[in-house]
Amino acid sequence: MSYDLIVIGSGPGGYVCAIRAAQLGLKTAIVEKRKTYGGTCLNIGCIPSKALLHASEMFEEVAHGLGKLGVSVGKPKLDLPAMMKHKDDTVGANVQGVAFLLKKNKVDGFIGTGSIPAAGKVEVTAEDGAKQVLETKNIVIATGSDVAQLPGVTIDEQVVVSSTGALELPKVPGKLIVVGAGVIGLELGSVWRRLGAEVTVVEFLDRILPGLDLETCKQFQRLLEKQGVKFQLGAKVSSVENTGKGAKVTIEPAAGGAASTLDADVVLVAIGRRPYTQGLGLEALGVALERGQIVIDSHFATNVPGVYAIGDVVRGPMLAHKAEDEGIAIAEILAGQHGHVNYEVIPGVVYTSPEIACVGATEEDLKARGVAYKAGKFPFTANGRARAANHTDGFVKVLADATTDRVLGVHILGHGAGEMIAEAAVLMEFGGSSEDLARTCHAHPTMSEAVKEAALAVEKRAIHI
Numbered sequence: 001m002s003y004d005l006i007v008i009g010s011g012p013g014g015y016v017c018a019i020r021a022a023q024l025g026l027k028t029a030i031v032e033k034r035k036t037y038g039g040t041c042l043n044i045g046c047i048p049s050k051a052l053l054h055a056s057e058m059f060e061e062v063a064h065g066l067g068k069l070g071v072s073v074g075k076p077k078l079d080l081p082a083m084m085k086h087k088d089d090t091v092g093a094n095v096q097g098v099a100f101l102l103k104k105n106k107v108d109g110f111i112g113t114g115s116i117p118a119a120g121k122v123e124v125t126a127e128d129g130a131k132q133v134l135e136t137k138n139i140v141i142a143t144g145s146d147v148a149q150l151p152g153v154t155i156d157e158q159v160v161v162s163s164t165g166a167l168e169l170p171k172v173p174g175k176l177i178v179v180g181a182g183v184i185g186l187e188l189g190s191v192w193r194r195l196g197a198e199v200t201v202v203e204f205l206d207r208i209l210p211g212l213d214l215e216t217c218k219q220f221q222r223l224l225e226k227q228g229v230k231f232q233l234g235a236k237v238s239s240v241e242n243t244g245k246g247a248k249v250t251i252e253p254a255a256g257g258a259a260s261t262l263d264a265d266v267v268l269v270a271i272g273r274r275p276y277t278q279g280l281g282l283e284a285l286g287v288a289l290e291r292g293q294i295v296i297d298s299h300f301a302t303n304v305p306g307v308y309a310i311g312d313v314v315r316g317p318m319l320a321h322k323a324e325d326e327g328i329a330i331a332e333i334l335a336g337q338h339g340h341v342n343y344e345v346i347p348g349v350v351y352t353s354p355e356i357a358c359v360g361a362t363e364e365d366l367k368a369r370g371v372a373y374k375a376g377k378f379p380f381t382a383n384g385r386a387r388a389a390n391h392t393d394g395f396v397k398v399l400a401d402a403t404t405d406r407v408l409g410v411h412i413l414g415h416g417a418g419e420m421i422a423e424a425a426v427l428m429e430f431g432g433s434s435e436d437l438a439r440t441c442h443a444h445p446t447m448s449e450a451v452k453e454a455a456l457a458v459e460k461r462a463i464h465i
């Protein structure tokens with residue numbers, strides 16, 4: 001049998017691509033190395049981390065947040081195995097959901113490692129070594145990314161862990177050192193800090209969350225410090241000595257100077273992720289790579305006819321929803337339609353407490369590009385619903401083109417920011433202005449009124465401040 005499309009990798013990019021292709025009538029198969037579908041995101045990334053982030057936030061809320069609301073429940077007790085079961089059940093339900101969807105859409109699933117011996121052929125090697133070769137017109141590589149390693153440091157997932165091990169710790173570490181103040185470090189650092197660990201984040205740069213709006217990140221860092229997270233910025237972790245029971249972490253000032261050491265029970269290495277292309281046979285096939293990424297054109301095509309790539313293995317942010325949109329776009333292109341991704345409007349969310357959510361340009365981006373802009377800001381302290389819910393930390397910032405008023409970026413620090421950012425993404429997708437946002441009726445009382453007020457503030461006419 002010959003397929004129209006074989007997708008290698010069943011993460012959010014791959015499985016969404018396969019489903020969309022099948023919807024459009026392409027005979028589609030998907031190849032997955034893990035025993036379950038869903039890739040890093042569903043199995044060991046976005047979904048399990050959100051289960052632990054939610055559960056640990058509830059734990060902290062009960063411990064510190066309810067008294068002020070007049071709800072007295074005494075000191076909460078942590079049942080870590082139950083919390084882990086909630087996480088595992090969440091993952092289980094999600095991966096089964098994907099298996100159901102693939103079956104419903106008549107996508108053939110092959111469990112095994114996929115490689116490409118030649119254009120038009122995908123070899124699947126099962127766990128027991130059995131091989132089969134499938135024929136196909138098109139191949140989409142959606143093999144995602146893997147943890148970036150710190151040179152000379154071995155991740156044993158017990159003492160020195162990646163995000164995978166940090167989702168599975170059998171007990172709360174006394175001292176947790178997080179290497180890297182990126183999204184993973186701050187999300188998983190938050191989980192274990194809330195459950196009782198003393199958390200120190202060591203970051204090479206002089207700021208946290210590189211790439212996100214600086215003002216938002218500075219205020220966020222202050223909030224994390226108030227929560228008890230310690231930061232060493234401008235500091236590079238140069239080595240980690242694993243003693244079996246704990247670790248000694250050597251830190252050097254990024255600007256040079258004398259090294260110091262910190263002791264930890266667990267060290268989380270969260271210094272980024274790298275495209276995962278090993279074992280696909282890309283070198284022999286002649287697929288062009290650049291800095292580990294598969295090179296594609298604007299239609300996701302590699303230099304080898306019939307071979308395409310999407311998601312974390314190609315350029316752009318390593319985000320599940322970016323991969324999903326690329327998966328849909330390439331499926332539509334292969335079905336003869338005009339699939340497209342608007343890279344200007346890809347939201348990003350950091351699922352901490354409070355959350356950070358953003359879409360579009362930062363102030364730093366606009367300054368670097370020499371774009372004249374107006375900024376409107378509105379704090380949650382001035383929002384009635386935020387006060388009622390005791391969620392007054394943070395603000396909304398709307399950045400609009402000074403000449404056309406078109407919204408170029410929205411940045412939110414606050415409870416539920418990840419949900420609130422969606423209206424900004426829709427507005428920007430339609431090329432909306434701050435005036436459009438300001439004149440859109442927002443329900444009262446809601447946190448999202450702060451988005452409208454920030455839009456009003458662009459023209460200095462916010463009402464509630």
Ligand SMILES: NC(=O)c1ccc[n+]([C@@H]2O[C@H](COP(=O)([O-])OP(=O)(O)OC[C@H]3O[C@@H](n4cnc5c(N)ncnc54)[C@H](O)[C@@H]3O)[C@@H](O)[C@H]2O)c1
Nearest residue numbers: 180181182183184185203204236237270271272273318349
């Ligand atoms: N909520 C989300 O959207 C989400 C959640 C998890 C992961 N992700 C994605 O996964 C990818 C990986 O996340 P991440 O947090 O590992 O990486 P990251 O690239 O976001 O951050 C890594 C940080 O580590 C620092 N660093 C590097 N080497 C260092 C060293 N030796 N010592 C000290 N600091 C060092 C870097 O300066 C950087 O700030 C990212 O692309 C991220 O977008 C997204």
